[in-house]
Amino acid sequence: MAADDMPSDTIDDLLAEDRRFPPSEEIKADTLVAGTFLYDEAAADDEGFWARQAADLVSWDEPWHTILDWQLPYSKWFLGGTLNVAYNCLDRHVEAGLGDRVALHWEGEPGDTRTITYAQLLDEVQRFANVLRSLGVERGDRVNIYLPMIPEAAVAMLACARIGAAHSVVFGGFSSQALADRINDAEAKVLVTADGGHRRGEVFPLKPAADEALESTPSIEHVVVVKRGGNDVTMVEGRDHWYHELMAAADPVCPAEPMDAEQLLFLLYTSGTTGKPKGIMHTSGGYLTHVTYTHKYVFDLHPETDVYWCTADVGWVTGHSYIVYGPLSNGATQVMYEGVPNFPGNDRFWEIVEKYGVTILYTAPTAIRTFMKWGAEEPAKHDLSSLRLLGSVGEPINPEAWMWYHEHIGGGRCPIVDTWWQTETGGIMISPLPGATTTKPGSATFPLPGVSAEVVDDAGQRVERGGGYLTLTRPWPGMLRGIWGDPERYRDTYWSRFEGRYFAGDGAKLDDDGYLWLLGRVDDVMNVSGHRISTTEVESALVSHPAVAEAAVVGATDATTGQAIIAYVITRGGADVGVEELRAHVAAEIGAIAKPKTIYLTPDLPKTRSGKIMRRLLRDVAEGRNLGDTTTLADASVVDELQRRAVDAAGDD
Ligand code: WTA
Numbered sequence: 001m002a003a004d005d006m007p008s009d010t011i012d013d014l015l016a017e018d019r020r021f022p023p024s025e026e027i028k029a030d031t032l033v034a035g036t037f038l039y040d041e042a043a044a045d046d047e048g049f050w051a052r053q054a055a056d057l058v059s060w061d062e063p064w065h066t067i068l069d070w071q072l073p074y075s076k077w078f079l080g081g082t083l084n085v086a087y088n089c090l091d092r093h094v095e096a097g098l099g100d101r102v103a104l105h106w107e108g109e110p111g112d113t114r115t116i117t118y119a120q121l122l123d124e125v126q127r128f129a130n131v132l133r134s135l136g137v138e139r140g141d142r143v144n145i146y147l148p149m150i151p152e153a154a155v156a157m158l159a160c161a162r163i164g165a166a167h168s169v170v171f172g173g174f175s176s177q178a179l180a181d182r183i184n185d186a187e188a189k190v191l192v193t194a195d196g197g198h199r200r201g202e203v204f205p206l207k208p209a210a211d212e213a214l215e216s217t218p219s220i221e222h223v224v225v226v227k228r229g230g231n232d233v234t235m236v237e238g239r240d241h242w243y244h245e246l247m248a249a250a251d252p253v254c255p256a257e258p259m260d261a262e263q264l265l266f267l268l269y270t271s272g273t274t275g276k277p278k279g280i281m282h283t284s285g286g287y288l289t290h291v292t293y294t295h296k297y298v299f300d301l302h303p304e305t306d307v308y309w310c311t312a313d314v315g316w317v318t319g320h321s322y323i324v325y326g327p328l329s330n331g332a333t334q335v336m337y338e339g340v341p342n343f344p345g346n347d348r349f350w351e352i353v354e355k356y357g358v359t360i361l362y363t364a365p366t367a368i369r370t371f372m373k374w375g376a377e378e379p380a381k382h383d384l385s386s387l388r389l390l391g392s393v394g395e396p397i398n399p400e401a402w403m404w405y406h407e408h409i410g411g412g413r414c415p416i417v418d419t420w421w422q423t424e425t426g427g428i429m430i431s432p433l434p435g436a437t438t439t440k441p442g443s444a445t446f447p448l449p450g451v452s453a454e455v456v457d458d459a460g461q462r463v464e465r466g467g468g469y470l471t472l473t474r475p476w477p478g479m480l481r482g483i484w485g486d487p488e489r490y491r492d493t494y495w496s497r498f499e500g501r502y503f504a505g506d507g508a509k510l511d512d513d514g515y516l517w518l519l520g521r522v523d524d525v526m527n528v529s530g531h532r533i534s535t536t537e538v539e540s541a542l543v544s545h546p547a548v549a550e551a552a553v554v555g556a557t558d559a560t561t562g563q564a565i566i567a568y569v570i571t572r573g574g575a576d577v578g579v580e581e582l583r584a585h586v587a588a589e590i591g592a593i594a595k596p597k598t599i600y601l602t603p604d605l606p607k608t609r610s611g612k613i614m615r616r617l618l619r620d621v622a623e624g625r626n627l628g629d630t631t632t633l634a635d636a637s638v639v640d641e642l643q644r645r646a647v648d649a650a651g652d653d
Helices: 025-029 038-044 044-058 085-098 118-134 150-161 174-187 207-214 243-248 285-298 315-329 350-358 367-375 401-407 489-494 535-543 579-589 615-622 637-652
Strands: 066-071 074-079 102-107 113-117 140-145 167-169 189-192 195-197 204-206 222-226 238-242 264-270 278-283 307-308 332-339 359-362 389-394 415-417 453-457 465-471 502-510 516-521 524-528 530-536 548-559 560-571 598-601
Touching: 038 044, 038 598, 044 074, 044 285, 066 264, 074 285, 085 118, 085 150, 085 315, 102 118, 102 350, 113 118, 118 150, 118 243, 140 150, 140 174, 150 167, 150 189, 150 264, 150 315, 167 174, 174 207, 174 238, 174 264, 174 489, 189 207, 204 207, 204 315, 207 222, 238 243, 243 264, 264 315, 264 637, 278 453, 285 315, 307 350, 315 332, 332 350, 367 548, 389 401, 389 535, 401 415, 401 530, 401 535, 453 502, 465 516, 489 502, 489 615, 530 535, 535 548, 535 579, 548 615, 560 579, 560 615, 579 598, 615 637
Parallel strands: 102 332, 140 167, 140 189, 167 264, 189 222, 222 238, 307 332, 307 359, 359 389, 389 415, 560 598
Antiparallel strands: 066 074, 102 113, 195 204, 264 278, 453 465, 465 502, 502 516, 524 530, 524 560, 548 560
């Protein structure tokens, strides 16, 4: 992030939210964690606490001799311990007599379905592990996975884990160039892909994109292709193989071998401030402990009765930790959905919730705001009474979206867990525990038991109240072990800003009650006339206006005030609202200093394919700069339209 984007003091504490939601009697009667006992235990001895979680929740072949070896910034957990991650996600449940439990209720976008039990998933994973071995994959090798949201994605990941190969999953929406870069950085031996997948009523081709990537990926020796889209593909003799043919010939037995606790489990690439993506490294014992523990307690999981659904894609960390490893390690029954929320209608998600009796739903604020835009009548078409718990992840959830989620999806009765974490943290770090925490709409509340988070000012001094930078002060089992092939960048990115602390890159504030409020990335914090104002707070204020569906706010350089607040607003169902009225609304919500200088009403916002608003592009538009790389945009035409409007507005001045 640019140094001139750094707040020099603290972020002004502007938004006051005084609604409170204590755990209901209903959830308290049957929760895993009522009261503070987990917090107390962890506060007394965090390493001992994590060791107890590791012992209680994970099956080990050899016990560890050392809980933690901490040589800042490198941690190793459960040294000497051995385990097999796939054994933990599959075999142990089957051995316990749960082989017939449904692991995946898979729903294809066209409406086809598959029901896969734990016993069937174990069978498939063993066969595919043998397939990988037959293609020359050995312990320590990397395997790339480029698949749609189909069960084979989980199978491929678990098969890698079973034989000690690390997977590197690349989101199916990424381009062939992005795929090639990631394959080459990881020097993967095998690529697992599909002919295509279903999205918004059409087949999107994956193998043709993979073929383009494969022209410049010398490390790849074999390609395995799952048949899903039915689109035509070219198969290269000797290199490319159909998944179903290899599986039919595969040996069905592949015993789970013990792996070192610090065996590399996966690489997952995330973008940083430079163009080159970072291969975030996660290992086995600590990561599995972290995701099993958080999935169990944050979602208050009752695996015998719950039907859990995380709407993320396996291409992102949320899919790794909370579709594959956490839920399967806990023996959960879950829904996996291939497609988009608006095919064939805007109520597809609610149809799925009703059909499978989903009890726990985990989704993203950007999705929730989209549902708001589509209107409450869509969920109202379905019986959502099976839901008992809702989760949010990926960005700050503004109080208005939180309240809408609470009322229109949760029927006013479901607790909401707003979970803060990152690809780098491996699992959830800050979140309510639904049976123990009184929530406030928009606040992620408190660090989980075992997690130490502090807000600090620019000088690295702890802030007790008000805004600053979110840091993590103690190592945790799921923490990244480094950046693949780039130890310097690991140290620089995360450990150089504040001495002895992991710096997450997020702004946060603590309110009078000690609740944490995430304020977005610090490069999204504006400085207007010397006041630090979070883009998130202004966005929340805008979205709290009844005519506003979605808003994105950026700070643009301004000769008088340092930065000026520029807002891009999508109105609800094309509602007619004046820009002056919105400015006045923000002033009333936060204060006159937070009033946007300019508001553009727009039909759409530039988003990445994972749904994050690209503020950098909006800043470029606001400041009249040439746009850089727009290839990761979901829809590049949005930016052209915004630029046209900006030029028109400048003409009006
Ligand atoms: C943001 C996704 C506010 C944050 C799991 C973080 C959030 C980045 C929240 C990581 C939340 C994630 N409230 N902000 N509940 N969850 N973020 O690596 O800026 O894709 O640094 O991991 O998303 O994004 P990533």
